[in-house]
């Protein structure tokens with residue numbers, strides 16, 4: 001997996017070549033990718049990222065700078081960054097009125113200026129002949145006396161631009177060491193647009209995502225979600241493996257996460273809509289067989305917390321009737337696991353449980369080539385790293401939803417599920433004290449043992 005698919009504006013490509021060859025960045029690690037582009041982005045935690053990090057740290061010392069962002073601005077040869085997305089050149093300095101300042105400016109200008117439209121210098125110069133506007137701008141920037149519009153510019157640049165005041169934004173945000181030049185690839189021009197665009201996209205899959213995080217399922221939910229969406233795109237017809245008719249395919253999720261299965265692009269079976277709806281999410285013998293086959297190919301189908309029940313019972317499924325029984329007991333086990341997590345959360349907080357969440361999968365976007373619903377082995381996955389604001393908001397959302405679900409767990413209607421956790425038992429108290437006092441590895445081993453014994457109790461009570 002994992003060719004990085006980048007869509008670079010030609011101007012941005014030129015800019016990367018110019019910057020990478022410039023003496024300001026001598027010694028800063030970069031290599032060329034197979035596609036001919038420079039490997040502009042590395043992740044901070046990778047070996048390459050650490051090499052860059054060390055370079056920035058050394059520069060910071062050399063220049064006696066407060067932080068790496070200051071270094072990035074001071075060493076930049078032109079002060080102008082080119083946007084990867086639209087190719088526009090924007091100042092790297094705090095020259096653009098931010099949202100709040102724009103609102104105030106627009107009252108005076110009777111316009112609807114957006115932060116990326118003009119530098120404050122351009123706004124003043126464009127309106128230099130209108131004394132009323134100029135005095136209004138002076139007021140916004142708390143400048144009481146000035147000789148001329150030009151003088152007002154000088155004062156504002158000294159008091160606000162140079163000090164990176166809260167009234168202004170830079171044309172591009174800094175982020176060393178991930179990007180070679182220490183700046184985000186999208187400028188202020190495209191940041192808000194891409195954020196909004198992605199935000200809308202996110203809303204579409206939101207309900208689905210939400211479920212995923214609530215269930216504390218393992219696996220790359222982001223990739224699985226994207227592939228699921230791929231099934232519903234396009235109009236091409238294929239021969240349905242169930243009814244043999246030529247139809248548009250849809251994806252049947254053969255290992256439901258509510259049963260403890262994990263997100264995996266292999267947990268989808270193609271079938272036409274009508275077959276899918278008549279199957280009606282029933283868990284069948286053929287699903288169990290398919291999942292066992294996927295495991296034989298070395299893929300993981302089940303989340304860590306449900307491994308025990310799956311391994312204990314998957315070999316005993318003989319027909320759809322026993323498959324249905326299996327799905328019922330798996331739901332019970334999974335609900336017990338969530339109950340366990342919610343008690344742990346109440347007693348010791350988030351830190352330990354955080355290890356079982358994977359907000360890092362939110363960092364990427366996926367596109368597919370050679371998509372054939374009947375043969376996913378030819379699928380080519382292009383992975384793109386999302387810009388940092390998205391990464392942050394997506395991964396924060398994963399964590400927030402997962403913990404909200406635990407907070408709300410006891411309020412849910414659980415009357416049909418029997419819970420087997422005894423918080424007064426020595427085993428449970430042991431578990432809590434290991435979580436509180438020992439390393440994650442030790443606590444992880446103990447919670448797995450606890451879940452195994454809890455699951456065995458459920459099997460003894462409810463299976464047969």
Ligand SMILES: [Zn+2]
Pocket residue numbers: 083084085086087088186187188189190191
């Ligand atoms: Zn742009």
Ligand SMILES: [Zn+2]
Pocket residue numbers: 240241242243244245247271272273274275276
């Ligand atoms: Zn069909």
